[in-house]
Amino acid sequence: MARRTLPLTDTEIKKAKPKEKGYKLFDGDGLFLWINTAGGKLWRLKYTSPVSQKEKTYSIGKYPEITLAAARAERERLRQLIKSGIDPSQEKQENKKVRIINENERSDTFGKIALDFLAHKTKISDDYKDMQLRRLERHIFPSLKNVPIKSIARADIIELIRLIEANGTLEMASRVFSLCNEVFRYSAANDKIPYNILQDIDKKSVFKQPDEKHYPVILDEKEIKILLDVIEDYQGDISTKYALRLLPHLASRPGNIRVAEWKEIDFENSEWIIPGEKMKIKVKFKGTNEVQPHIVPLSKQSMKIIKELKKLTGDGPYLFPSALHKDRPMSDNTLSSAMKRLGYKDKMNPHSFRAMFSTILHGKIDEHGYHSDIIERQLAHKERNRVKAAYNHAEYLPQRKKMMQWWSDYLDGVKK
Known part of the structure; x- marks a missing residue:
């Protein structure tokens, strides 16, 4: 044609x-x-x-x-x-x-990437993952879930955090910001955004800071004796009673005790090995991204309590399961509520046992002979010296074993 x-x-x-x-x-x-x-x-x-x-x-x-x-x-x-x-x-x-x-970019919403981030974190406990998910759903998703992460500005996050501050929950505001920071860091690492827009924000300069906590604490030995006796006579849930009995001996954070798992207990060496991902202060092994576990030496008294508890809750994953579901840990306010029922509102709370341990141990260094560094390591406080922090993970373990036995013996002496 x-x-x-x-x-x-x-x-x-x-x-x-x-x-x-x-x-x-x-x-x-x-x-x-x-x-x-x-x-x-x-x-x-x-x-x-x-x-x-x-x-x-x-x-x-x-x-x-x-x-x-x-x-x-x-x-x-x-x-x-x-x-x-x-x-x-x-x-x-x-x-x-x-x-x-x-x-x-439109499909890479904050919500999608945040959920991907949580799914990617395989080394954290399901309980901690659920807690992070609840924070996302309560504080972040209502305004940012369906927003493309690339279109979110620093001002959006700052406004969100200040709304939480306005409700008077400064500690939660700090935690939510840290969670947002982790999500943005994960997004940048996976080329969803050019860089983490939150990395240069100084929380102390931009957000309100909570007042330093001073937990009420009992230090008088007569009052300590009464407290320990009252705990022994606790008539509530058996799981809660055993958690209360262990609290004075461990000097560990109540949040860690609450979610303690049987697989973390080393019966042969009398140690509780808390995975690093569960710790408030995370310390990495030198030259790696692997987080150190925190080892809690268990005294003879602590082991006796744990062995008794094993017969009661050993068929589930947690030492202190929920009263309703044995496959879940007790709730985060169970121990606080128990202390109030015992009549110690405004006198002692679960965190106060750490303050008791620290104050008495530091005050009796001449008596027991254990250096302040050993006490601080047992409390898993933040190590200011990064080089020192990279090595003291197990450096003080033999001394801490002896110190924790001294502490339990001291508590027994107070009771008698």
């Missing part, structure tokens, strides 16, 4: 029928309609690439979705690109890449 020089009409296009072979109907200036053997009518533009100087064909779209007038308008737009030295096919590929990137 000879090339047509006259412009096409809608009537010609509608009348065009399929043949044994596909054929073209030309409209001029490179625009033609390809009629395939199935009867499909496709607009195309034949042109010479200004980049490669090679002849190319550009697909415009299908008729009648793309009308004759629309096809001609697109032809003129493409010819202007060609005159400007732009290859329409290359531009189309670039636009496709940009569109895919934009679609991915």
